[in-house]
Amino acid sequence: MRFLLVLLLAAAAVVGNASAESVLRAVTDVPAAVSSGAADADALFCDSWMLSVETGNAGPWRQVPARCGTFVRAYMEGERYASDSAVAAAESLAFAGQAFALGEGGSKPAWVFDVDETLLSNAPYYAISGWGLVEFDETSFDAWVDVAKAPALPSSLKLYNELQGLGFHIILLTGRSESQRNATEQNLLFAGYHSWEKLILRQPSDIGKTAVQYKSERRAAMEVEGFKILGNSGDQWSDLIGLPVSTRSFKLPNPMYYIS
């Protein structure tokens, strides 16, 4: 403690000295590479852009910036996507176990999962349609949905099974439409998911609603039914925000597209 205060006084003396400015600049300045045209600048910017998507800072966007296409692809194909997903799942389980042990879920503890890029990975589709570099094409995506062969995100499947083991009621809440129920159920089973409490899809009356509005309304309905939503996993902030929110929300990575 005394040692730290001595260091602080020394640091203060240094900061008060003009010659220390380079030290501070190294810590806090905008790096030259960000504004230069080098490949390094693209890597640095695109890492920061992907972070800004994950934190929600980026706000609404329609397609991946052109300079970031190769980085998004490398992220999705490399170890980072799997690692980021696995850490999110591990943190979800740590919270779930603790909340469940404390009886915070009451008699009907529930966990809400989104489907696309949360339980199921559409990476095989995006691998052949530009990894988010082109705008979303509903026709071809719907054709892919009908194929019903999207694989599970492995860390989500593991979490799903662990939550069921704890006794959670699992509710799937997706922006897919009711007309895609059969294909979606078939795909979920193909990917290894089973025994969900309910699968909620957009009804005709939900058309035109934002995901935030539609999903919030359904979470409110779950509460009326007596479910206590302890956790909510989704790759879009629109899966997670809007009232009522779950006790804890878990944002899964997705640098490929944005849904409001």
Place this chain on the structure above:
Amino acid sequence: MRFLLVLLLAAAAVVGNASAESVLRAVTDVPAAVSSGAADADALFCDSWMLSVETGNAGPWRQVPARCGTFVRAYMEGERYASDSAVAAAESLAFAGQAFALGEGGSKPAWVFDVDETLLSNAPYYAISGWGLVEFDETSFDAWVDVAKAPALPSSLKLYNELQGLGFHIILLTGRSESQRNATEQNLLFAGYHSWEKLILRQPSDIGKTAVQYKSERRAAMEVEGFKILGNSGDQWSDLIGLPVSTRSFKLPNPMYYIS
């Protein structure tokens, strides 16, 4: 379009084939490195852990995981921290300009800034006190605050000036206590900030409140005073969540500490 559908059918055929599993695994599986003891595993885990802090997935935490100490330090001292901060500021300004042009702020458009790790960088303090590897020590931090020589985060200072140029009312809302008002004002001026509308610090009656409660109450009071809070910048989710929220919130990076 037709080409894409042909590719989709081809992809579906591949997915239906057991030999394609390795392709899908490469896209979606948990990498072996995550669970191994290699240095690469630490790098991968710590990048994912830092992301989980930024998205809020990590929840409450008291100190940086021991294996991540060197990575947090490298992040703070390297180009990523500055780049991530700069991109957050650029996205803030893009939104601010648009919202202001649309007159969404009414007669009293406001932007709320947190102070520590948002306007001011305490990197010189954390550089000599473990970069978050040790638990927060209030006594030594308060001594550092009294020194009043924390530098500005350059991208925040730039944003601050740009928002003032647009005509925003700038409100500073910090968890620092009223007893630190003089040192805080002195430090803000030292760092280059000026002409804020008001600087709100914790009053004796706020002691014991979480940051979420204290800051939400103050945002509610701002609305009563007629301010329209278009933007809110903070390095903690507790700066940003809780009702009322601003129109858009911007999460600045901070892998060093957590405030609830």
